[in-house]
Amino acid sequence: MHVTYTTYxxxxxxxxxxxxxxxxLGCEALELRSLANKPVSPDMPKDEQEATADTIMDAGxxxxxxxxxxxxxxxxxxxxxxxxxxxxxxxxxADTWRAPIVRVFGGLYDPGPSDAEVNQWVAExxxxxxxxxxxxxxxxxxxxxxxxxxxxxxxxxxxxAAHPSIGALWDFAHPVRAGESVSETWALIGDHTVHAxxxxxxxxxxxxxxxxxxxxxxxxxxxxxxxxxxxxMVAHLTSADFDGYISTEWExxxxxxxxDPATVLETHTSYYKIS
Numbered sequence: 001m002h003v004t005y006t007t008y009x010x011x012x013x014x015x016x017x018x019x020x021x022x023x024x025l026g027c028e029a030l031e032l033r034s035l036a037n038k039p040v041s042p043d044m045p046k047d048e049q050e051a052t053a054d055t056i057m058d059a060g061x062x063x064x065x066x067x068x069x070x071x072x073x074x075x076x077x078x079x080x081x082x083x084x085x086x087x088x089x090x091x092x093x094a095d096t097w098r099a100p101i102v103r104v105f106g107g108l109y110d111p112g113p114s115d116a117e118v119n120q121w122v123a124e125x126x127x128x129x130x131x132x133x134x135x136x137x138x139x140x141x142x143x144x145x146x147x148x149x150x151x152x153x154x155x156x157x158x159x160x161a162a163h164p165s166i167g168a169l170w171d172f173a174h175p176v177r178a179g180e181s182v183s184e185t186w187a188l189i190g191d192h193t194v195h196a197x198x199x200x201x202x203x204x205x206x207x208x209x210x211x212x213x214x215x216x217x218x219x220x221x222x223x224x225x226x227x228x229x230x231x232x233m234v235a236h237l238t239s240a241d242f243d244g245y246i247s248t249e250w251e252x253x254x255x256x257x258x259x260d261p262a263t264v265l266e267t268h269t270s271y272y273k274i275s
Contacts, residue, residue, distance in 0.1 A: 033067030071107025106148030123160035
């Protein structure tokens with residue numbers, strides 16, 4: 001199991017600051033989502049794409065995941081087509097960066113279409129993107145997030161898509177927020193997990209969000225101070241000899257908040273290294 005963090009944890013930091021911290025924390029790679037207050041994107045000029053990769057690799061690091069924001073639970077076939085094409089561009093960006101994984105979401109959707117219909121949209125979208133990924137040796141990782149927060153739903157979509165280049169990104173928080181136990185989540189997507197997001201959260205209400213399928217409102221906290229059974233989660237990865245990355249994703253106060261992200265990320269990394 002390898003250690004990293006997503007640059008979304010401190011989205012306004014420039015690349016050199018992320019590199020300095022990654023090296024200090026003993027990371028071998030970075031998960032790229034935001035740099036200098038801009039999300040990474042296939043729209044970045046080609047010279048900027050190449051300079052980003054060169055700077056990271058010259059520092060002795062790699063890029064383990066490209067964090068796209070692509071979602072496919074979209075009723076309009078035309079709009080869904082645009083999102084598929086955009087995700088394919090993210091695959092090409094990942095190829096430029098020699099990154100083995102592109103993260104995607106299922107997404108949210110308003111009442112109307114059945115879950116079965118939406119699952120089919122997402123599965124078909126993933127299958128097409130994954131075929132391009134296969135040509136470049138890149139996995140497409142569907143994150144447990146939004147209306148697809150449970151391991152059960154992510155596994156169902158993966159089975160529907162039936163493509164070897166589709167895996168799961170296990171975000172530790174969201175299946176729990178959806179009411180699924182850690183053992184249930186692991187039984188469903190453990191064999192398909194190619195990346196993991198490490199975090200802790202505390203539940204501050206018990207309301208149910210119908211659209212996001214979340215039970216209650218939750219707040220990001222430092223590891224060990226929340227309601228997530230982190231030791232059990234990390235133990236599943238360890239016992240499976242997980243060879244991917246466990247990546248801190250801090251969703252609390254960002255760089256202008258009361259807690260310095262560098263301190264937060266160091267605390268998280270130290271925690272799961274000894275979990």
